[in-house]
Amino acid sequence: MNYKVVEIFDSINGEGPLAGRLSTFVRFASCNLRCHYCDTRYAYDHPQYTLMSLAEILTRIEEASLDLVTLTGGEPLATPHVDVLIEKLGEMGKHVEIETNGSIDIAPFHRLAHRPSFTLDYKLPGSGMSAFMKTENYQYLKDGDIVKFVCGAKDDLEEALRIIRIYHLNEEDCYFSAVFNQLAPRDIVDFLLAHKLKAKVQLQLHKYIWDPMKRGV
């Protein structure tokens, strides 16, 4: 059982409910979507990856001695045997967090003995990928999971609000992020104020700490 791993690195989590916390990141190759704004094309566009066994990944994570592990990509839930890795990490006492694009059924992962937490994207019109969203996933959301809306323009903000309303999403578990260098974070704040929304603004911390193009941070 081998996994296509583009990079493994230790950093602070720049996004999501655990932003600011140290985590070991595992970035898998390949993605089933092609978001217009994607900042991680190197994970699926002629990707350079290492084939790693389960044992090799676990050893690398164990060596880091961090309690949090973030599985990302590419699309981690499209990675063969990722469920096996999630269970093993759970057995090791790790908190596993999944960054997923919203197009993959999370039910099989929700039912694992060691259920991970999910940052579930809803891909807005600016991404070009809205048609692939599986909104059935919302029935499986639990405490600690969030829905993330990456907004590239004011139309995206309006659409995010519409989605929150029609699927009765808990506002406090919804994060609004800006497509980096495209939508001003201030516009998100103004939007939240205008609608008195309890959603949270989310900036990608690592892009402020390091060069925004830098990989492996």
Ligand SMILES: C[S@@+](CC[C@H](N)C(=O)[O-])C[C@H]1O[C@@H](n2cnc3c(N)ncnc32)[C@H](O)[C@@H]1O
């Ligand atoms: C690179 S994706 C990998 C995980 C998964 N494929 C997904 O889309 O959730 C990780 C996160 O980065 C976000 N992201 C990608 N490009 C971005 C950009 N240019 N600005 C802000 N966020 C971005 C995605 O929306 C997603 O929430």
Ligand SMILES: Nc1nc2[nH]cc(C(=O)O)c2c(=O)[nH]1
């Ligand atoms: N520091 C850091 N935090 C992150 N949180 C989610 C990331 C991702 O690319 O999925 C990411 C990333 O690439 N770097």
Ligand code: SF4
């Ligand atoms: S789903 Fe995630 S990795 Fe795939 S293209 Fe969109 S942002 Fe990039």
Ligand SMILES: [Mg+2]
């Ligand atoms: Mg990233």
